[in-house]
Amino acid sequence: MQQIAPIIELPQELFLMLRSMTYLSADRLGPSEIHQIDVSPRYNNVGVRGEWTISRLLELKSKDILPELRIPEVAPLLYQQVSAQMRRIFPGFRIRLQSISDTNLATLVLSTNDIVSFVRPQNMGYGLSSLLPIYVACLSADRDNIILVENPEAHLHPSAQAHVGMFLAKVAAAGVQVIVETHSDHFLNGVRKAVKSKQQKIKAEDVAIFFFEGISPDGKPQIIQPIIAENGGLDDWPDGFFDQYEKDLAVLIDW
Numbered sequence: 577m578q579q580i581a582p583i584i585e586l587p588q589e590l591f592l593m594l595r596s597m598t599y600l601s602a603d604r605l606g607p608s609e610i611h612q613i614d615v616s617p618r619y620n621n622v623g624v625r626g627e628w629t630i631s632r633l634l635e636l637k638s639k640d641i642l643p644e645l646r647i648p649e650v651a652p653l654l655y656q657q658v659s660a661q662m663r664r665i666f667p668g669f670r671i672r673l674q675s676i677s678d679t680n681l682a683t684l685v686l687s688t689n690d691i692v693s694f695v696r697p698q699n700m701g702y703g704l705s706s707l708l709p710i711y712v713a714c715l716s717a718d719r720d721n722i723i724l725v726e727n728p729e730a731h732l733h734p735s736a737q738a739h740v741g742m743f744l745a746k747v748a749a750a751g752v753q754v755i756v757e758t759h760s761d762h763f764l765n766g767v768r769k770a771v772k773s774k775q776q777k778i779k780a781e782d783v784a785i786f787f788f789e790g791i792s793p794d795g796k797p798q799i800i801q802p803i804i805a806e807n808g809g810l811d812d813w814p815d816g817f818f819d820q821y822e823k824d825l826a827v828l829i830d831w
Contacts, residue, residue: 598713599624602726602757607697607705613680622716624711630684633712634673641715644750644777658711663745665736666704670694702731705738714744719751724767729760740778741766749778761818768808780806787817 603622612632622629637655645759646652650660662669670687672694684705685694697705710728717723728744731739741763741805749770750755758764764785771783789798802810802817813819 581811587730592664596720597722597724598622599724600709600713600726600799602624602730604706604709604730605629607700608699609684609696612684612686613675613682622707622709622713626705629709629712630673630682632716634675634682634714637660640720642717642752645715648755654712654716655740658708659801660713661711662704662708664734665707665739665781671705671708680714684701692822703736705732706731707736708817710740711743714752714754716745717747717752720753722753722755723747724755726757727759728756729758729763737762737764738769742770742773745770745778746776747784749776762819764818770803771804771806772808780804789814789816 586649600622600665601624604626610647614628614631622632628651637653639654640652641654641657643652646657648658650656651743666688668687668689670686670690672685673682675682684697686697687694687724688700688704707728710725710739713725725744728740732740737760741760743766743769744754745755746819756763767783770778771780783804785802785804787800787802789800792798800812800814800817802812802814803808
């Protein structure tokens with residue numbers, strides 16, 4: 577006899593929280609010029625791999641973003657603000673979307689030069705395609721939304737990683753809960769700079785850092801929580817916590 581699993585009804589508060597949550601995995605969608613458009617729309621975010629980024633951008637292109645995240649000299653609409661924010665990392669960044677008639681598809685072309693014409697995303701660095709879902713998710717978010725991002729530093733050079741750290745700190749300061757898993761000391765330093773900066777307006781007590789050191793002999797997870805100060809300093813720097821540069825440098829200069 578076939579058994580039917582019972583339907584579990586989630587509490588309304590939990591359902592709304594999950595509905596407002598975005599999770600972006602480290603395995604984000606690579607460069608692609610053809611994107612599916614969700615006409616339902618069934619999804620309220622950019623998708624686990626960022627597969628609904630273009631659909632989300634088209635759907636909400638005229639949405640006013642949170643005032644704290646706006647670049648003042650640019651129209652406060654999502655489409656323009658995403659482009660402007662991306663230009664802070666990729667100078668000359670431009671994006672062009674075009675729906676394909678009689679389909680649920682759209683084309684995407686990019687440019688990082690005001691002189692050179694648009695090209696297919698496959699002919700650009702992977703960093704643009706990896707970062708675009710993060711910026712669309714953050715800039716389309718409302719207060720009290722939750723955004724989880726794995727490895728936001730993927731395919732980015734060090735200065736860009738630090739900039740993304742500062743940007744996500746600013747998003748958190750605007751009232752969006754941001755949870756990040758990272759292996760980048762540059763990203764961490766971006767967050768630390770955001771705390772120290774008076775313009776970012778994120779307080780030290782609003783930043784929590786957890787270092788997972790592994791499993792202890794008794795089978796319990798070992799979690800260390802360095803506390804960040806108002807000047808961006810940390811009160812603890814355990815072994816293995818973003819310290820490889822210092823270890824390598826010590827060998828190179830014979831410390």
